[in-house]
Amino acid sequence: MPDDLSSVTRFRPPAFDAVPLSAAPDARFVPAPAHGVLPDSFFSTTNLPTYVKVGGAWRLPLEPRMDSGIVLGTDGVLRIREGRRVAKGDLVVVGKAEDGSEGVFVHVHAFVEPDDGSEFRFMTSEVSREKPIDYRQMALLLLEQREAGGYVTWVAGPALVHSRARTDMTWFVDQGFVQVLLAGNAVAVHDIEASMFGTTLGMTGTGQASTGGHGLHMRAINAVRGAGSIAKAVEQGIVKDGIMHALVTRGVPFVLCGSIRDDGPLPDVITDAVEAQDAMRAHATKATMAIMIATALHAIATGNMLPSFTMDRDGVLHELPTICVDSSEFVVSKLKDRGTRQAFGVVTNAQDFLHILRLFVERELDARDRNPTSRDHASRGGKSPYPFLPIT
Numbered sequence: 001m002p003d004d005l006s007s008v009t010r011f012r013p014p015a016f017d018a019v020p021l022s023a024a025p026d027a028r029f030v031p032a033p034a035h036g037v038l039p040d041s042f043f044s045t046t047n048l049p050t051y052v053k054v055g056g057a058w059r060l061p062l063e064p065r066m067d068s069g070i071v072l073g074t075d076g077v078l079r080i081r082e083g084r085r086v087a088k089g090d091l092v093v094v095g096k097a098e099d100g101s102e103g104v105f106v107h108v109h110a111f112v113e114p115d116d117g118s119e120f121r122f123m124t125s126e127v128s129r130e131k132p133i134d135y136r137q138m139a140l141l142l143l144e145q146r147e148a149g150g151y152v153t154w155v156a157g158p159a160l161v162h163s164r165a166r167t168d169m170t171w172f173v174d175q176g177f178v179q180v181l182l183a184g185n186a187v188a189v190h191d192i193e194a195s196m197f198g199t200t201l202g203m204t205g206t207g208q209a210s211t212g213g214h215g216l217h218m219r220a221i222n223a224v225r226g227a228g229s230i231a232k233a234v235e236q237g238i239v240k241d242g243i244m245h246a247l248v249t250r251g252v253p254f255v256l257c258g259s260i261r262d263d264g265p266l267p268d269v270i271t272d273a274v275e276a277q278d279a280m281r282a283h284a285t286k287a288t289m290a291i292m293i294a295t296a297l298h299a300i301a302t303g304n305m306l307p308s309f310t311m312d313r314d315g316v317l318h319e320l321p322t323i324c325v326d327s328s329e330f331v332v333s334k335l336k337d338r339g340t341r342q343a344f345g346v347v348t349n350a351q352d353f354l355h356i357l358r359l360f361v362e363r364e365l366d367a368r369d370r371n372p373t374s375r376d377h378a379s380r381g382g383k384s385p386y387p388f389l390p391i392t
Contacts, residue, residue: 011309011317014051014107016058020100027052027103029072029091036084041094042069045080047308047339049107049317051100052078052093058105063285064307064391066339069093070104082281084274110309111319111342133346139360141289141321142177150288151179155302157295158186159327162200163351165293166191166242168358173246177361180283181247181254182302183295185265188230188244188256192266193220195242221264230268255279257298281305285392292343293325294350296334303340311391325353 015021030039047066051058054072061070061078070093071081086092095102145152160169172178181187190200193216202213227233234248247254256269257276270276284305292299309317322343324332332345346353 011110011319012107014058014105014110016051021058021105024053024100024105025103026054026056027093028095030094032086032088032090032092035088036086037088038069038083038086039092039094041096042083043093043095043102043104044068045070046098046106047306049110049307049309051105051107053100053103053105054078060391062392064309065281065284065305067304110317133348135356135360136364138323138357139364142357142361143364145289146176151283151286152177152289152291153180153182153283153287153302154178155182155290155292155295155298156187157183157293157298157350158190158200159294160350160354161187161190161194161243163294163349165351165354166194168351168354169243170241170246171358172354173243173250173252175361176250178247178252179286180252181243182257182280182283182298183254184257184259184298185262185269188254188266188268189217189221189264191243192224192230192233192239193217195239195245196220196223218263221266224266225264228267230266253283255283257301277301277305287320289321291323291325292335293353294327296326296331299324299326299331299335300338300340303335303338303343306340307391308340308342309391325350 027043030041032038045064045066045068047064049060050064050070051060052070053059059078061080063080065080068080068082069086071079071086072091072093073079081090093104095104098104098106098108142152144150154172156169160166173181194200197213197216197220199213199216202216223238224230224233227236227238230239230244231248233239234245239245239248244254246252254268255276256266257273257280258265258269258271262269262271265271270279280302284302287306288310290302290306292302303322306320306322308320308322310320311317319342322340323346324335324340324343325346325348326332327347327349329345329347332343332347335343336345
């Protein structure tokens with residue numbers, strides 16, 4: 001994704017019909033020695049487009065992600081698998097070279113022009129609060145995703161609720177811009193507390209601490225545990241509005257992952273870390289866009305499960321639009337340092353980001369209602385340049 005979000009990244013296909021890739025050997029496969037154990041020389045994946053040569057043909061494995069192995073299934077399909085999910089005897093790609101010389105090619109420049117860095121330029125840091133934020137481009141991304149049936153994955157931290165962005169987040173769910181929410185116990189707890197008591201961690205909407213408010217989130221947890229689940233609490237009228245209410249009533253899935261510090265937790269929270277990772281991964285494989293707001297750990301965890309690309313209906317790869325929002329440059333930089341290089345950083349607070357983004361989306365919707373032929377994507381012949389098919 002470009003740093004300014006102002007242009008569509010163009011995929012540069014590998015030159016498979018030219019040397020050296022045309023002369024590259026087939027990849028080598030070695031059986032996994034035991035369940036959950038990869039061969040010593042296994043190829044460790046990245047989140048970039050990675051091709052494996054099998055039977056003289058270069059193929060793109062399904063379910064791409066970083067920090068995993070590549071397995072050739074009995075059905076002849078290549079899939080990327082976490083080491084713990086590999087079974088004894090599975091055929092695993094081995095080798096360390098990424099240039100195709102061992103039958104594996106990592107397409108580093110799939111979306112990025114090689115840059116020797118020789119030109120002197122200002123404002124070249126990838127993450128800065130001084131860079132402009134193109135909210136209209138993000139609004140267009142969301143609208144095109146919704147129109148084309150994309151799978152927009154939202155990742156949120158509790159600051160989203162505390163900062164009074166709850167109403168705007170609920171609006172995005174209601175309007176069909178959210179296909180899944182990945183979060184922790186706290187996001188759901190404080191959203192439900194706000195529905196039941198009008199506070200988050202005892203703090204009112206004006207930012208004032210309420211008397212006895214420190215226990216209100218525990219009362220919210222207890223009420224949901226008594227109901228049996230968040231969905232049942234919604235059905236019983238315990239939770240009447242907010243993010244979780246909208247997700248339940250709209251049938252939008254959510255994954256709540258537990259941590260060692262959780263209060264309660266809510267009955268929907270997955271407390272086994274491996275089970276939680278699998279649940280998140282099931283949605284990450286479907287993602288065609290990701291928006292991460294006010295969470296370091298969940299953003300990095302999701303980023304590690306996401307490919308940097310996806311595929312359109314014509315089989316062309318596109319960079320997966322990934323937006324990371326936080327009040328600190330550190331979180332966005334940390335995400336990129338952990339391998340999610342395609343992430344576009346927005347350094348601002350959750351309330352401002354969601355409120356402004358909603359205004360731009362509503363503005364675009366209003367413009368289209370007034371003049372349907374003026375749609376931005378109409379100038380591209382009605383074809384969206386953005387990805388809508390996961391590599392699964």
